[in-house]
Amino acid sequence: xxxxxxxxxxxxxxxxxxxxxxxxxxxxxxxxxxxxxxxxxxxxxxxxxxxxxxxxxxxxxxxxxxxxxxxxxxxxxxxxxxxxxxxxxxxxxxxxxxxxxxxxxxxxxxxxxxxxxxxxxxxxxxxxxxxxxxxxxxxxxxxxxxxxxxxxxxxxxxxxxxxxxxxxxxxxxxxxxxxxxxxxxxxxxxxxxxxxxxxxxxxxxxxxxxxxxxxxxxxxxxxxxxxxxxxxxxxxxxxxxxxxxxxxxxxxxxxxxxxxxxxxxxxxxxxxxxxxxxxxxxxxxxxxxxxxxxxxxxxxxxxxxxxxxxxxxxxxxxxxxxxxxxxxxxxxxxxxxxxxxxxxxxxxxxxxxxxxxxxxxxxxxxxx
Amino acid sequence: xxxxxxxxxxxxxxxxxxxxxxxxxxxxxxxxxxxxxxxxxxxxxxxxxxxxxxxxxxxxxxxxxxxxxxxxxxxxxxxxxxxxxxxxxxxxxxxxxxxxxxxxxxxxxxxxxxxxxxxxxxxxxxxxxxxxxxxxxxxxxxxxxxxxxxxxxxxxxxxxxxxxxxxxxxxxxxxxxxxxxxxxxxxxxxxxxxxxxxxxxxxxxxxxxxxxxxxxxxxxxxxxxxxxxxxxxxxxxxx
Numbered sequence: 001x002x003x004x005x006x007x008x009x010x011x012x013x014x015x016x017x018x019x020x021x022x023x024x025x026x027x028x029x030x031x032x033x034x035x036x037x038x039x040x041x042x043x044x045x046x047x048x049x050x051x052x053x054x055x056x057x058x059x060x061x062x063x064x065x066x067x068x069x070x071x072x073x074x075x076x077x078x079x080x081x082x083x084x085x086x087x088x089x090x091x092x093x094x095x096x097x098x099x100x101x102x103x104x105x106x107x108x109x110x111x112x113x114x115x116x117x118x119x120x121x122x123x124x125x126x127x128x129x130x131x132x133x134x135x136x137x138x139x140x141x142x143x144x145x146x147x148x149x150x151x152x153x154x155x156x157x158x159x160x161x162x163x164x165x166x167x168x169x170x171x172x173x174x175x176x177x178x179x180x181x182x183x184x185x186x187x188x189x190x191x192x193x194x195x196x197x198x199x200x201x202x203x204x205x206x207x208x209x210x211x212x213x214x215x216x217x218x219x220x221x222x223x224x225x226x227x228x229x230x231x232x233x234x235x236x237x238x239x240x241x242x243x244x245x246x247x248x249x250x251x252x253x254x255x256x257x258x259x260x261x262x263x264x265x266x267x268x269x270x271x272x273x274x275x276x277x278x279x280x281x282x283x284x285x286x287x288x289x290x291x292x293x294x295x296x297x298x299x300x301x302x303x304x305x306x307x308x309x310x311x312x313x314x315x316x317x318x319x320x321x322x323x324x325x326x327x328x329x330x331x332x333x334x335x336x337x338x339x340x341x342x343x344x345x346x347x348x349x350x351x352x353x354x355x356x357x358x359x360x361x362x363x364x365x366x367x368x
Numbered sequence: 369x370x371x372x373x374x375x376x377x378x379x380x381x382x383x384x385x386x387x388x389x390x391x392x393x394x395x396x397x398x399x400x401x402x403x404x405x406x407x408x409x410x411x412x413x414x415x416x417x418x419x420x421x422x423x424x425x426x427x428x429x430x431x432x433x434x435x436x437x438x439x440x441x442x443x444x445x446x447x448x449x450x451x452x453x454x455x456x457x458x459x460x461x462x463x464x465x466x467x468x469x470x471x472x473x474x475x476x477x478x479x480x481x482x483x484x485x486x487x488x489x490x491x492x493x494x495x496x497x498x499x500x501x502x503x504x505x506x507x508x509x510x511x512x513x514x515x516x517x518x519x520x521x522x523x524x525x526x527x528x529x530x531x532x533x534x535x536x537x538x539x540x541x542x543x544x545x546x547x548x549x550x551x552x553x554x555x556x557x558x559x560x561x562x563x564x565x566x567x568x569x570x571x572x573x574x575x576x577x578x579x580x581x582x583x584x585x586x587x588x589x590x591x592x593x594x595x596x597x598x599x600x601x602x603x604x605x606x607x
Contacts, residue, residue, distance in 0.1 A: 200454075200456060200457075200458070200459070201452050201454045201455075201456030202456045202457065202458060204419075204424060204452050204456060205450065205452060205456045205470070205512070206473070207422075207423075207424055208422040208423070208424060208445060208448070208450040209445060209470070209473045209474065210442065210445050210446050210473060210474060211473050212442075
């Protein structure tokens with residue numbers, strides 16, 4: 001062991017860092033940007049899930065509970081009737097509705113049972129839990145002031161439009177994670193491979209051949225798509241057969257979603273690698289391009305729970321639509337007759353087409 | 369293309385990369401079917417000149433005509449073979465897979481066996497490129513550049529880093545191709561290779577100092593060794 005030799009290495013690395021402005025910017029700026037994003041996401045102003053409140057009992061207990069629910073800071077409540085609430089739920093305008101049925105107050109006084117009906121979408125874990133929790137705290141606060149002595153039991157009747165209480169965390173997050181993992185791996189592999197063409201000098205050779213730029217990017221797209229499709233099949237089979245992630249939809253449709261996402265990732269990899277000179281620079285795009293999508297695509301935090309400005313950002317990220325589409329299929333059991341699924345698939349495909357055409361334009365024929 | 373049209377004609381070409389002047393009013397003409405040498409030290413602008421001929425570098429000013437066509441013109445590339453300075457190959461593929469790939473880009477898969485024959489790699493065709501010696505890599509790279517039987521072959525320092533015996537072999541192959549009608553432009557910084565060129569240009573600091581046969585250049589400088597001619601001509605203003 002020689003301290004001198006070790007220090008020589010250390011000094012050389014520091015000299016290299018000083019010259020590499022791109023890496024420096026990344027090392028200091030990226031963590032701050034990402035942390036700010038996460039903190040805004042988790043602490044920023046959110047209205048909470050939208051919830052309809054239907055009150056069909058005008059007695060004292062129901063009125064007290066309704067008042068407490070309406071002032072809840074965790075959910076955004078709208079008073080309406082049952083027909084409207086069902087319609088809102090059906091058309092995905094709300095996360096769920098709370099119904100205080102006729103006889104609600106009587107059961108509180110006679111049986112000492114607080115029994116609101118809670119119906120939630122159940123396609124995302126966040127909002128469903130928030131609604132149930134808001135009902136619990138509201139009824140708790142209302143009934144302690146109403147009923148003397150022994151406090152009443154809370155027995156909410158919770159029903160789910162999709163999924164249900166049998167779904168665990170993996171079932172909820174699994175669908176979006178499958179597309180994210182495929183997206184990420186395919187992106188890295190493609191961008192590094194395209195860069196290798198430049199660093200080993202073969203790109204210069206290709207540019208001096210009759211090969212056209214669009215032919216080049218389409219060739220890459222096809223080659224890596226075949227690999228990506230095989231990967232998608234393996235990931236899907238493992239998720240369903242080994243991990244038993246809940247799937248209410250058609251596995252073939254799942255495959256379509258994963259495949260279209262993989263294609264989009266291939267094109268993103270090609271497009272961004274035309275902006276990098278070395279493989280190292282291509283990898284540096286990960287914190288800039290992949291991480292924000294992982295945070296904002298609704299994979300971890302549902303988009304409906306994000307602060308409004310971030311929702312705007314989420315809605316222009318391609319991965320958001322991939323996560324939407326995958327949830328539509330796996331949790332909602334949607335088929336191709338479900339318009340939101342078609343829309344999401346269309347958006348991903350449009351992104352893929354836009355990226356490949358951009359890549360064809362950004363890959364440079366000349367070297368100087 | 370008329371029979372007397374030069375295969376390559378550069379007229380007063382300049383090119384700068386930021387503050388570096390790579391080519392500074394260079395002019396030369398290469399006749400069809402000849403082996404033409406670009407001789408000059410490292411950094412004199414040889415690679416930039418060759419890249420300009422294949423359209424990888426755009427001239428800031430001046431005129432570039434290749435096979436009778438004004439560059440840049442992609443249709444010229446169908447008839448041009450280009451071997452980069454670094455033996456640019458796919459290291460994880462075999463020799464024949466590399467050659468076949470480039471052949472397919474020109475739609476000339478039928479030329480694969482002949483190209484491997486020229487560079488004498490027929491017996492090693494299935495070896496992975498990553499396992500090859502430098503000399504064999506250079507020859508495999510040459511095979512990729514000639515597989516479509518180009519009318520014009522551009523070689524950027526093809527003999528760098530290969531031993532004298534192999535170097536002689538490469539030059540023999542080039543002479544054979546020239547005899548068959550291929551125009552060959554080859555750059556080198558090794559003076560003794562110039563003797564194998566029919567004509568050559570001496571390049572320094574982005575300028576063509578002189579153009580002609582070896583004998584003409586020696587006569588012009590009034591010396592008996594080409595190396596001395598180069599040094600002598602470097603001192604005078606460019607021709």
